[in-house]
Amino acid sequence: MADVTADAPTMSFEDAPPEPERHPVRQFLLMIAPFTGLAFFFLFWEFYVRLAGIRPLTLPKPSDVLVHVLENPGFYWHHATVTVQEAWWGFWMAFVLAILVATAMAHSKFMERAATPIIVLMQSMPVAILVPVFLLWFGFSVWPKILTALLFAWIPFVANALTGLRAIDPETHELLRSVNASRWEVYWRLRVPHSLPYLFSAGRICIGLALVGAVIGEFFNSKDGLGNTARVAQSRLLVDQLWGSVFVLAFIGVAFVLVLIAVEKRVLSWHSSQSVV
């Protein structure tokens, strides 16, 4: 024993262990990891089109699509704002409606039983079939698109809000009741904060769904919006514009989801889902 410790560096047993060594290369790789998948995907696409000699009409190079979008910023900005506005209002109306319905369902057995069949019905039917009906009602206005976005985004919101508001810990609920807390206090102090993680994960899904709803609404009938630019491009074989619409729409979806994740990180710092990331 004595021989071993004699050669050891001078360190008493009271010293804290040194900082673990950092591996700069490893850290750098982990940091860029999320981008490597995307980069690989686009590079593969680019070189596959170039080397296999695919006709642009079948599949253009991503670099060509990117250049096309950057050469027409005003065009895409205009149509993107139209689609985003439709999806935006649809998203928030779906959110508010879902909270109202889920709150009523979480507080009343009767409401829960009465509303469940309607939710199941909307979950099971392809709601896109209702778009012509909306057109009949609201004509060329923005409302058919907003309603379609609302209808698409509503189901995940209401399902998650209901779980979040209802699945509170019974022991904590009893604790609040031990001081005779009102239903209102239980709602604001316990149910609503508890449902936030559920609402955020629904939100991530619903951003995409609201955009899908808006675009489908635009396919049926519209003068502008990315659904319109894609539809027109398809009928006139404007390949660059077709793929440009796809790219811009994908970018919008990703951008909104990233913003939501950033907000979620701040709001849900207490939640276990955040400790891993």
Add this chain to the structure above:
Amino acid sequence: MSEGSNSTAAISFSGVSKWFRTKDQLVHAVSQVSLDVAKSEFVSLIGPSGCGKSTMLRLASGLLDPDHGTIVVDGNRPVDVRKRKQFGFIPQHPSLLPWRTVRENVSLLCDLNRQPEATVMSDDDQLEMLESIGLGPFVDSLPNELSGGMMQRVSIARAFALGAPFLLADEPFSALDELTRVEMRYLLLELWEQSGSTVLFVTHSIPEAVVLSDRAIVLAARPGRITRVIDVPLPRPRDESIEDTDEYREILAEVRSALKEGWSH
């Protein structure tokens, strides 16, 4: 009324019975229980699972109503006492709200259902209590940064922050490791001695019941009923040294054999 009811008692059960109806059976959770708890007395309810000891806490606080018999708390119906926030409750698990800091969790029950004549601790007193039980450095921490023992400390502090004259504890230490349990026992004693509250403490730990209580109520299951009442005349204030005394060991043995009798019936 049976002789169990005593007008001077802080908490009084007389001839109380409670059934639970599940899908296919009727469970007799509490049968003909009469018990008087004096003001500032520490009473443990000890027994096997299914003996109705947790149900008795819910009956005492008016969260459940008895099917037969009456329960009087401080001369009032339990529900009315609960409405005035006179019950401090320590649940089995810490039940902390994960989005509130330690300090905010401790003040949670004080903020709810605010009463004009409330006896709740001031913010400064709450902080002082948190410091005295070693939570000083953690007042602004979130629950997910605490160990199990620390969380249970917060849960105990939350109950005392109410300044309630009655304290109900439902096996609060059962999920903790043995070393932490022992520590919590004496921490609870210390806070209780300062508060002078009347305590109903549900447990299935014999040492816990003996160390903490003035009286240990031994219960048996199916139907849940009182089989023995054992006085614990150990001097107060108590610390860990009483666990080395012969009186302590005798009472321990008495409670153990009373529990065994209950099982064999």
